[in-house]
Amino acid sequence: MEDGEADGTEATEPLPAWSLDDPGRVASGPLPDWPIAIDREWAWGSSTGRGVRVCIVDSGVDGGHPLVGGVADALTVSVDPEGFADVSTDTEGDVSGHGTACASVIRSIAPDCEITSMRVLTRGKKGSRGMGVDLLAGIAWAAREGFELINLSLATTRRRFLESLYETVDAAYFKRTMIVASANNMPHPGYPWRFSSVISVASHEGTDPLQFFWNPRPPVEAFAPGLDVEVGWLGGETIRASGNSFATPHITGIAALILSKHPGLTPYELKTIMRATASVPATTEAAA
Amino acid sequence: MSEPSxxxxxxxxxxxxxxxxxxxxxxxxxxxVEVARSIFEAKAASVMLFDAEADELVFEAVVGEGEDTLVGQRIPSDTGIAGFVLASGEPLVIEDVNTDPRFARDVAERSGYVPNGLMVVPLMRGEMAIGVLSVLDRPRERFSSAEMHLLAQFGTQAAIALDLLDRSRRAQGVLEGDEPDGGEDDELAGLARALGQIEDPGRRRAALDLVDGLVTLLGELQGPPTIRFRER
Structure with a gap:
């Protein structure tokens, strides 16, 4: 805990807009004094993500997009004022393009993983008052269903949801569901990406989809390509998009490769393997 | 009205x-908005305010394409990219958009201008998004993290200006409103008047922070939400 952030929620310093502009300040290469070498070949060599179930909690996913290549299920959740959540088949599809973009990135890295869409953003009334209860319900549902991975390129800024999110995200962690969550691009707090039970992701400027760095100074833990990323969008289109939202599914995809080759890893084991196989900056990259 | 007093x-x-x-x-x-457009060498830039009651976004400031027609125009708050950014509180930068019919269609129909790319950043008041800043069609170059930082900074600045504008209008509305009738609104009107009478900028900022804190506290009085799933 030498880097502070003991409780994972209260920042004592101003929050920067998180992204990696200096690859020199990352934790990479072999783990110090680690008795067994872990390299990428051992971690995910020849893996395609087969057998790993990924839930994308987002704006919906266009399963028909050529870069997505189908989804196992497309669902949505709505929560009534008493807190009862109804999960139903999603007939709206992707309401913004964002979820489809995330799915296309995951698929590009782990082509055989199974993708389920849980839409928590809505069209129309009440869709615009800030993320909150639907996001919470979406995560809770995915954890309950036992997905190995949840891609969360979303956050809530509302402190009212902190306590419930804590419980939900910890419950996911204990059930071996790894939540991969994008850090805010903006200097305002967001949740649950600041929790230590998730992998939080921000952007670096590289273009190699398998290049990712590990941060020795959390709360952001991983950096992946998030600028000018080619992604699937609405209407079968392909666009270029920037933001930590698009860095996050890179890490989800790599995590799917690892979990496919090594089923049953706990979230902390998965994190350790990702730390051990993180890219080495600059000229020594080839060794990673 | 009785005799002037x-x-x-x-x-x-x-x-x-x-x-x-x-x-x-x-x-x-x-x-x-003008500086944002210049710095990014973009074709247009705008700020939209979220009108919660109408669930719409209202153009408050527009520079470049659409500046003569868009101010005051309203679009549904869930429209396209702006709606996503408002709901998610996350900035979004997308480029090379060509064919998507849902992409900013309402805006395009009103201004006759269909952008090929845009950057949208949420404008936050405390923990809630109160609007969005959009910058349309920057020159086609690889987007950098420096630009993302800059965009966030403009977002912070525009949010302060939009917040002040919104508060001024609300205060104005209170003052132009009905005579006190002893209801709940009078308590709020009294609060707005008291705020309006603080002239020192530092104290005024402190007072506004106090109100924000109160709003957060009132939100927390609702208690943490609990989720129970109905069996399908």
Missing amino acids: EGDGERAALATGILAGAEGHEALLRSI
């Missing part, structure tokens, strides 16, 4: 001050 005079002075404040804040907001 000393209180009416004070009220008129206050209203004049608030009105002048609103005009100044509009000019400030427009200048921020």
Whole structure:
């Protein structure tokens, strides 16, 4: 805990807009004094993500997009004022393009993983008052269903949801569901990406989809390509998009490769393997 | 209305001050949008305010393409990219958009201008998004993290200006409203008047922070939400 952030929620310093502009300040290469070498070949060599179930909690996913290549299920959740959540088949599809973009990135890295869409953003009334209860319900549902991975390129800024999110995200962690969550691009707090039970992701400027760095100074833990990323969008289109939202599914995809080759890893084991196989900056990259 | 009283005079002075404040804040907001457009060498830039009651986004400041027609126009708050950014509180930068019919269609129909790319950043008041800043069609170059930082900074600045403008208008609305009738609104009107009478900028900022804290506290009085799933 030498880097502070003991409780994972209260920042004592101003929050920067998180992204990696200096690859020199990352934790990479072999783990110090680690008795067994872990390299990428051992971690995910020849893996395609087969057998790993990924839930994308987002704006919906266009399963028909050529870069997505189908989804196992497309669902949505709505929560009534008493807190009862109804999960139903999603007939709206992707309401913004964002979820489809995330799915296309995951698929590009782990082509055989199974993708389920849980839409928590809505069209129309009440869709615009800030993320909150639907996001919470979406995560809770995915954890309950036992997905190995949840891609969360979303956050809530509302402190009212902190306590419930804590419980939900910890419950996911204990059930071996790894939540991969994008850090805010903006200097305002967001949740649950600041929790230590998730992998939080921000952007670096590289273009190699398998290049990712590990941060020795959390709360952001991983950096992946998030600028000018080619992604699937609405209407079968392909666009270029920037933001930590698009860095996050890179890490989800790599995590799917690892979990496919090594089923049953706990979230902390998965994190350790990702730390051990993180890219080495600059000229020594080839060794990673 | 009865005979003019000393209180009416004070009220008129206050209203004049608030009105002048609103005009100044509009000019400030427009200048921020103008600088954002210049720095990014973009074709257009705008700020939209979220009208929660109508669940719509209202164009408050527009520079470049659409500046003659868009101010005051409203679009549904879930429209396209702006709607996503408002709901998610996350900035989004997308480029090379060509064919998507849902992409900013409402805006395009009103202005006759269909952008090929845009950057949208949420404007936050405390933990809630109160609007969005959009920058349309920057030159086609690889987007950098430095630009993302810059965009976030403009977002912070525009949010302050939009917040001030919104508060001025609300205060104005309270002052122009009905006579006190002893209801809940009078308590809120009294709060707005008390705020309006603080002239020192530092104390005024502190007072606004206090109100934000109160809003957060009131939100927390609702208690943490619990989720129970109905079996399918």
